[in-house]
Structures are given as structure tokens and as C-alpha cells.
Amino acid sequence: MKLLRPLVSVYTVPTDAPEADGTLAWDTTTMVIAEVSTGEETGTGWTYGPAAVGDFLTEHLGPLVEGRDPLDIPALHDAMCRSVRNAGRPGIAAGAVSALDIALWDLKARLLELPLARLLGVARERVPVYGSGGFTTYHDTHLAAQLNGWVHGQGIPRVKLKIGESWGRALARDLSRVRTAREVIGPDAELYVDANGAYTRKQAVRVGGALVEDGVGWFEEPVSSDDLTGLRLVRDALVCDVTAGEYGYDLPYFARMIAAGAVDCLQIDATLPHCLKGVGGPPSAASRSSCARRPWPRRTDWRSRRTAPRTPTRRRPPRSPTSATWSGSTTTSASRTCSSTGPSTRRAARSARRRGWDTG
Numbered sequence: 578m579k580l581l582r583p584l585v586s587v588y589t590v591p592t593d594a595p596e597a598d599g600t601l602a603w604d605t606t607t608m609v610i611a612e613v614s615t616g617e618e619t620g621t622g623w624t625y626g627p628a629a630v631g632d633f634l635t636e637h638l639g640p641l642v643e644g645r646d647p648l649d650i651p652a653l654h655d656a657m658c659r660s661v662r663n664a665g666r667p668g669i670a671a672g673a674v675s676a677l678d679i680a681l682w683d684l685k686a687r688l689l690e691l692p693l694a695r696l697l698g699v700a701r702e703r704v705p706v707y708g709s710g711g712f713t714t715y716h717d718t719h720l721a722a723q724l725n726g727w728v729h730g731q732g733i734p735r736v737k738l739k740i741g742e743s744w745g746r747a748l749a750r751d752l753s754r755v756r757t758a759r760e761v762i763g764p765d766a767e768l769y770v771d772a773n774g775a776y777t778r779k780q781a782v783r784v785g786g787a788l789v790e791d792g793v794g795w796f797e798e799p800v801s802s803d804d805l806t807g808l809r810l811v812r813d814a815l816v817c818d819v820t821a822g823e824y825g826y827d828l829p830y831f832a833r834m835i836a837a838g839a840v841d842c843l844q845i846d847a848t849l850p851h852c853l854k855g856v857g858g859p860p861s862a863a864s865r866s867s868c869a870r871r872p873w874p875r876r877t878d879w880r881s882r883r884t885a886p887r888t889p890t891r892r893r894p895p896r897s898p899t900s901a902t903w904s905g906s907t908t909t910s911a912s913r914t915c916s917s918t919g920p921s922t923r924r925a926a927r928s929a930r931r932r933g934w935d936t937g
Contacts, residue, residue: 581615582643583635585610597739607627609630613647620682622678623679634673648688713739713743736768739773745777755791764792769797774802781807785814799819802825809837819841
């Protein structure tokens with residue numbers, strides 16, 4: 578039982594309307610599909626990126642895995658990673674390796690007649706997901722239709738929209754769109770935002786403080802994900818969770834982010850890093866950026882969170898990123914790993930420091 582040379586397809590799909598976030602704009606999305614076969618079974622993998630990813634996959638990685646045993650994925654993965662040393666591992670090479678790695682795991686699951694989740698190993702039977710979109714180019718009617726469709730149409734109780742328009746130069750519109758989103762989804766759905774690194778550090782703190790009014794519990798990339806010091810400063814200053822990591826291509830990248838205490842939730846996009854097994858599984862169907870989260874308080878509790886008395890407490894050491902939990906829910910998912918000491922602990926510690934108390 579040997580692998581055939583992978584079949585590679587590249588699809589460029591136009592968006593239904595112009596799309597943009599805080600730092601980029603586009604009107605198409607390119608997906609690279611890798612299919613690996615042996616006998617009558619075929620496994621499928623994918624990644625996002627330029628069409629050159631498909632060329633690299635066909636010309637460089639395809640011959641490397643042809644004729645190999647499809648069950649020996651660790652050996653195949655190691656061979657692919659070694660082969661891209663001179664090409665540069667992040668970027669196009671990493672996307673190509675990831676697409677093929679996902680396809681190999683899918684094929685192995687089919688050969689063993691197991692669901693892929695069971696082959697990789699599950700931590701829980703269900704994973705919370707969210708709908709991600711709300712691009713800065715959407716007018717309010719378009720935004721409302723999309724969010725309403727997810728929450729009230731499909732029953733997805735978590736949504737995320739883009740802010741940071743024009744590199745943070747449209748703050749009033751950012752906040753107006755967040756208010757519109759809250760009105761559309763109602764008081765019970767969770768609301769997240771993603772600035773894609775568009776703000777400066779102090780801008781992000783000011784915006785994050787205003788977001789509390791609409792119960793935003795997740796602030797993705799308030800500053801550049803490469804600015805670990807800035808992420809940590811914003812994280813310590815805000816009530817909402819700060820998240821980043823989707824642009825990481827290898828495990829050392831994520832290790833640095835964890836060591837810096839830069840985020841409350843470490844996001845990993847399985848279509849970019851080199852190893853599907855190493856990051857815990859493929860992205861969820863509803864969103865490539867899903868991460869199980871603790872429930873955010875209802876609207877009636879938002880302001881009380883800001884004014885409740887704070888008591889001094891000792892800062893706890895960071896928990897293991899593979900076992901972090903919140904009361905009543907876990908903070909890991911099939912494609913993301915969360916690590917946090919908890920915003921309430923950080924706020925109390927900051928309050929204690931301002932009052933001159935010894936927090937250790």
C-alpha cells in the first residue's frame with residue numbers, strides 16, 4: 578500500500594462583496610487543495626494562500642511522498658519539513674506542508690475506518706464555534722444580515738466582526754459598528770472583535786475600554802501579533818480577553834507568545850503550521866479561529882463588572898496551556914489552545930499595586 582503522487586487543485590473564489598479588515602483589502606480568496614490516494618481511498622487537505630503554494634506542493638512535496646507508506650505520517654512530516662530548509666519554512670512552504678499533512682491524516686483515518694477526530698484523539702465531544710466576518714467594508718445592512726443569519730438563523734451564539742478600519746483611523750465608525758452588531762445579535766450572544774493589528778498600543782487600550790459598554794469579551798490582535806510587549810500591555814489593561822497567534826507557522830512562535838504572557842487565548846490556524854497533530858486538529862467548520870470560551874455576562878451584568886469592589890489577591894502562576902479551564906467551561910478546542918491566569922486575577926493585582934498593597 579503506497580501513496581500515489583498528490584493531486585493538487587487551486588481555486589480562486591470571488592467574494593460576494595469587497596472585503597477588508599484593519600490592514601488589508603481583497604475581493605477574492607484562493608484555496609489550495611491537496612488530495613492523496615492509495616488504493617480506493619483518498620484523503621483531502623487544504624490551505625489558504627497564493628497559487629504558488631500549489632506549485633510548490635506539486636513540484637517539491639509531491640515527489641517526496643510518492644511511493645511512501647501512508648500510515649507513517651510522522652516520518653513523512655519530518656521528511657517534508659527537512660526538505661524545505663533552504664526554501665524557508667514559514668509562508669508558502671509551510672502552507673504546502675500543512676495542506677499535505679492534513680490530507681495524510683484524512684487518508685489514514687479513512688484507511689483505518691475511523692473519524693478523523695477519533696484518530697487524533699478528542700478532549701471533549703462538542704466544541705463551541707463562532708461565525709467570523711463583519712468586514713470593515715460592509716455597510717450596516719450587510720453586516721446586520723450576516724450576523725442575524727448566524728445567530729438567529731443558524732443558532733450560532735458567538736460572532737466576530739472586524740474593526741480597526743484604515744489602520745485605526747476610523748475609531749468612531751469602529752465603535753458604531755460594534756453597537757450595531759450588539760443590537761442585531763441581542764444581549765445573550767457573545768460578541769468578539771478583531772483589529773488585525775491595526776491599532777497602536779494606547780489606541781487599543783482606549784478602544785478596548787469602550788468595547789466593554791457593548792459586552793465585547795474577545796479582542797483579537799489589538800496590536801500587531803509581532804508586538805508581544807504591546808499585546809501583554811493591552812492584555813493587562815483590559816477587561817476583555819486579548820487573543821492572537823493565527824499567523825504563526827511553527828511551534829517556537831507559539832512558545833514565545835506563551836512565554837511573554839501576551840495573550841489570554843493562543844490561536845493556531847491548522848492550515849498554516851507544519852503539523853496537524855502538533856496543533857490538535859483541523860479548524861472547525863464554522864470558523865478557522867474558533868476557541869472555546871467562558872460565557873460572557875449578560876447585558877445587565879456588564880456595567881456591574883466595571884464597578885464591583887476589587888479585593889487584593891496574589892497573582893497565580895500561568896496554567897498549563899493544555900489544561901487551562903474556567904469555572905463551568907473549558908478553554909480549549911479542537912484547533913486552538915488557550916492559556917490564561919484569568920482577567921479577574923489580573924485586574925485585582927493591578928488594583929492592589931495601585932493602592933500600594935503587596936501582591937507578591
